Amino acid sequence: MDGETLDRLVARAQEGDSEAFGLIFDEFHGAIFRFVASRVGRPSDAEDLTQIVFVKAIEALPRYEARGVPFGGWLFRLARNTAIDYLRTHREHTDLADVTGRATEDRGPESITILRTDLDAVAGALGRLTPDQREVISLRFFAGLSPREVAEIMGRQEGTIRGLQFRAIESLRRSLGVKSADKSDTG
Amino acid sequence: MTEDLDRIDTGDDELDWRLHAYIAARLSPSPESSRRMRNAVVTRAADAAAIRAFEAERLAMQAAQRRQATRGLSGFLRLHTRRGAAAFLAASVFFGSSVAVLAAVPSSPFYGARIWLESAFMPSSPDARAAAHVDHLEARVEDAEHALGGGDPNGAATALSAYIAELEAAIKDADGDPARLAALKSALNAHLLLLEQLEQGAPADAQNAIHDAINDSRKATKDIDTGGKPTPAPTPAPSAPEPTGSAGGGGQNSGSRQQR
Numbered sequence: 343m344d345g346e347t348l349d350r351l352v353a354r355a356q357e358g359d360s361e362a363f364g365l366i367f368d369e370f371h372g373a374i375f376r377f378v379a380s381r382v383g384r385p386s387d388a389e390d391l392t393q394i395v396f397v398k399a400i401e402a403l404p405r406y407e408a409r410g411v412p413f414g415g416w417l418f419r420l421a422r423n424t425a426i427d428y429l430r431t432h433r434e435h436t437d438l439a440d441v442t443g444r445a446t447e448d449r450g451p452e453s454i455t456i457l458r459t460d461l462d463a464v465a466g467a468l469g470r471l472t473p474d475q476r477e478v479i480s481l482r483f484f485a486g487l488s489p490r491e492v493a494e495i496m497g498r499q500e501g502t503i504r505g506l507q508f509r510a511i512e513s514l515r516r517s518l519g520v521k522s523a524d525k526s527d528t529g
Numbered sequence: 530m531t532e533d534l535d536r537i538d539t540g541d542d543e544l545d546w547r548l549h550a551y552i553a554a555r556l557s558p559s560p561e562s563s564r565r566m567r568n569a570v571v572t573r574a575a576d577a578a579a580i581r582a583f584e585a586e587r588l589a590m591q592a593a594q595r596r597q598a599t600r601g602l603s604g605f606l607r608l609h610t611r612r613g614a615a616a617f618l619a620a621s622v623f624f625g626s627s628v629a630v631l632a633a634v635p636s637s638p639f640y641g642a643r644i645w646l647e648s649a650f651m652p653s654s655p656d657a658r659a660a661a662h663v664d665h666l667e668a669r670v671e672d673a674e675h676a677l678g679g680g681d682p683n684g685a686a687t688a689l690s691a692y693i694a695e696l697e698a699a700i701k702d703a704d705g706d707p708a709r710l711a712a713l714k715s716a717l718n719a720h721l722l723l724l725e726q727l728e729q730g731a732p733a734d735a736q737n738a739i740h741d742a743i744n745d746s747r748k749a750t751k752d753i754d755t756g757g758k759p760t761p762a763p764t765p766a767p768s769a770p771e772p773t774g775s776a777g778g779g780g781q782n783s784g785s786r787q788q789r
Contacts, residue, residue, distance in 0.1 A: 358578030364571040371566060376556040385555075389562050396570040400577050401729040405678075457554070464551040483537045483548055484556055511539045520543050 343369050345412075352413050356403055363403075367396055370414065373485040374421050380468075380480040381425040382432075391428055395421045411494075418485065418495045422477075467517035475510035478503055580722055587719075588671065635676050635684035635691075644691050648698070655702065659709040662699035663716045669695055670720050673739075677731055685731070686738035692720075693745050700749060714753045717746045 343351075348369070354362035374395055379388035398420050406416060468476060474496075481492040482503075489507070493500040514520070537545050558566070633639035647665055651658050669692035676684030696717075703709040721743060728739045 355574070358581060360571050360574035360578055363574040364567060367567055367570050371563060372558065375558045375562075375566075376552060379556045385558075385562070389558065389566060392558070393566050393569055396566070397573050398729060400570070400574045401726050404581065405730060457550070460547065461551055461554050464547050465555070483539070484552055486537075511541070511544065514539075514544060515541065518544070518547065520541055520547075 348413055352403075352406070356406070363396075363400065366413075370417055371396070373487075374417065377418065377421055377480050377485040378425055380476075380484045382428055387428070387432075391424055392421075395424050398424065412491075414487075415491055415494050418481070418487065418491070422495055463518055464514075467514045470517055471510050471513055475506050475513065478506040479510050479514075482507055577726075584719075584723065587667075591667070591671070635672050635687040636681050640687060640691075644694075648695075655704065655706070656709065658702050659699065659706075659712060662695060662702060663712060665695045666692060666699065666716060666720065670723055673735075673742075674723065674727060677727060677735060682732045682734035685727075685735040689735075689738040689742040692742050696745055696749060700752075710753045714750050717750050721746050721750070 348366070351362045351366050355366060371392060375388055375392045378391045378395070379385060382388055382391060395417070399417055402420070406413070468479065471479065477496065478492060481487045481495060482489065487495070489500050489503045493503045496503065537548060539545055539548065633643040651661055669688050672688035673685040673692070676682070676688055699713055703713055724739055724743045724746065728736065728743065731739055
């Protein structure tokens with residue numbers, strides 16, 4: 343969805359058009375869910391929190407002004423604050439490695455075991471990142487944001503985000519035993 | 530910006546692939562989950578739109594009533610100008626000051642005087658007093674809303690402090706009468722919705738005041754529901770505004786809660 347279409351939908355939603363808000367939900371809910379799920383672990387909690395993020399957005403929408411803050415950045419800031427509040431009060435959140443995914447459901451027992459082992463390894467490697475590195479990976483690769491957008495949401499310089507991303511990728515490579523490749527563009 | 534996961538590029542194909550697999554298996558909402566969330570969110574958006582439309586209509590009606598009252602005042606002033614320059618000057622000064630006081634916003638030094646005037650000139654009939662209290666409560670919520678909209682959290686806190694004092698006076702004046710309490714409860718329910726909306730995203734300076742107003746309104750509606758006679762804190766009789774006009778200023782909001 344291009345920026346102009348999104349702006350029009352936001353304006354319609356601000357005027358009380360709930361279906362316009364539904365289209366905004368369709369556009370962003372996947373990315374918000376992935377970001378929240380990567381922070382809280384449990385899929386049922388991720389669903390509740392994603393819903394809370396959008397309810398907060400409905401309530402704050404009349405006061406949202408596009409000046410200088412893209413809607414997506416504004417929404418992810420709400421998501422980030424919601425996840426932080428949740429983690430503050432639910433310290434026993436599920437470890438990433440304990441979550442069972444849907445993609446394993448359609449496979450045979452052997453491939454399930456292999457896939458599960460691999461997914462657990464990725465979850466373990468993510469768990470070994472620092473909180474800042476993990477948040478950068480979540481926003482960059484799970485939510486699909488640009489380094490600039492991540493910098494705005496986390497309140498950091500874009501260079502800092504690139505540095506955190508670089509170190510996080512190195513750490514993931516080491517943890518997963520992935521040999522360095524020659525591709526130079528790391529976003 | 531979203532859903533564009535193909536652009537994941539860590540600089541390493543194998544790492545990209547493993548992250549993709551991880552996202553697909555463990556971080557993506559199922560279609561059922563997406564449907565559930567969408568239904569809940571769209572329903573909530575429709576409810577919020579209905580509440581806002583209702584509120585907008587109510588505020589427009591109030592604004593029309595105020596404009597009508599101001600026009601009446603202007604006509605009165607025009608009548609008096611015919612009675613001589615001296616009378617005109619005196620009337621102008623008097624009414625000019627009154628209009629300034631009656632239109633004072635929470636950040637204005639005249640806001641305390643406005644609140645005092647409103648409470649000093651309440652109608653004597655109990656039912657009319659109850660209706661006036663409801664009007665004043667709505668005006669305080671509106672003041673807080675405008676103050677927040679204008680980036681003035683202290684003004685919002687001042688207005689909500691006055692809201693709490695007005696609520697106590699309204700409960701006291703209702704004197705346990707079921708009809709007056711029912712009308713008050715109906716107004717409080719609408720205020721609660723508005724206050725909860727204001728609380729979301731309000732700056733920290735205004736959060737406590739909004740929270741206090743929500744708590745007091747909830748307690749009052751609960752007391753009315755349970756049929757127990759509400760027990761308001763003693764409300765002091767209206768006293769003259771301070772000469773500096775800061776009676777409704779930022780100090781009032783924090784002070785009132787500390788005394789409770």
